[in-house]
Amino acid sequence: MTSTPRRIRLISVPYHLGRQGSGMGAGPARLLAAGIEGLLSSDGQATDVELVELPGSFEHEIGAYFEVQRALAGCVRAALKSGDFPFVLGGNCGCVLGATAGLGLGDRGGVVWFDAHGDLNTPETTTSGFLDGMPFAVLTGHCWTNLAASIPGFTGLPADRVLLSGARSLDDGERDLLDTCQLPFVGPDGLGGPGSDFEAAVRDLGTRVDSVHVHIDLDVIDVSDGRANEFAAAGGPPLDALEAAVRVIGDQAVVNSVSLTSYNPACDEDDRALAAGLRLATVLSSLTAAH
Ligand SMILES: [Mn+2]
Secondary structure, eight states, X not given: OOOOBOOEEEEEEOEETTEETSGGGGHHHHHXXXXXXXXXXXXXXXXXXXXXXXXXXXXXXXXXXXXXXXXXHHHHHHHHHTTOEEEEEESSTTHHHHHHHHHTOTTTEEEEEEOSBOOOOXXXXXXXXXXXXXXXXXXXXXXXXXXXXXXXXXXXXXXXXEEEESOOBOOHHHHHHHHHTTOOEEOGGGOOSTTSHHHHHHHHHTTTOSEEEEEEEGGGSOGGGOOOSTTOOSSOOOHHHHHHHHHHHXXXXXXXXXXXXXXXXXXXXXXXXXXXHXXXXXXXXXXXXXX
16 A cells, blocks of 8 residues: 655654663664654654653552553554654564554554564463563553553453464463463464465454554564564564564555564674664555545
8 A cells, every 4th residue: 555654753752661772772762863753854844752751769660660651651642643654663673662652542443563472462361470471461452451451542452353473482371371262373384475375364463453553673573684672583584573563564454654673782782783673674664644
């Protein structure tokens, strides 16, 4: 689908587990310093940068994690009101919660989620206690329901309106949840452009949704293409296949917003994950056309 590019609102969310600039929370600033804004503007598309900041001081990790999402939801809503396309540069995957809440996905909005992991743990299944191993389970209404409801505009999505893509590092509890709720899933080998399993899955998703939020956890890239964060995993898709998959979404669906998250510069000694992130950001920016 082609049409006029929209002005991009680059929303930087430099938080990880409620702490500013810590670990993956340093990712957005690194991507900005590497020139992501200029890159997105290079095809003549105007780009604005906005920073999400938490009011007050850090008290509780879980509370702050959701407070970041409440602030992000407000920024996304404001961007849409101005007619801009929300492009979230997030510390971690929790940003999908704030982004989709700000959009107000209603009855016909969906999410395409790229990640090496499932992010489908719950407080009952996690063995590590890692809160950012749970946001996909939160999005689909399986846990933290009170806190999720505190994000203005948040509604849990039924499993048939999401697509998990590229995941290969799933805990037993996450596999159980994936199976029980029959959440649509394409593994790393199925990613690609026209004719791929991924394209078929996006087309199928398109029968149930009118528009999608596209989320990329940068650790979806194979570790041989760069170490995006401390959870980087082997067995990922070739970068070309990943790029082709992101492009094919634009052929099959209206993209309402995007998020690129979970880049920890401290893990990326040779800056190759950074380069992959910038490459994927450019592909994501090609999905911003107004339909
Ligand atoms: Mn993730």
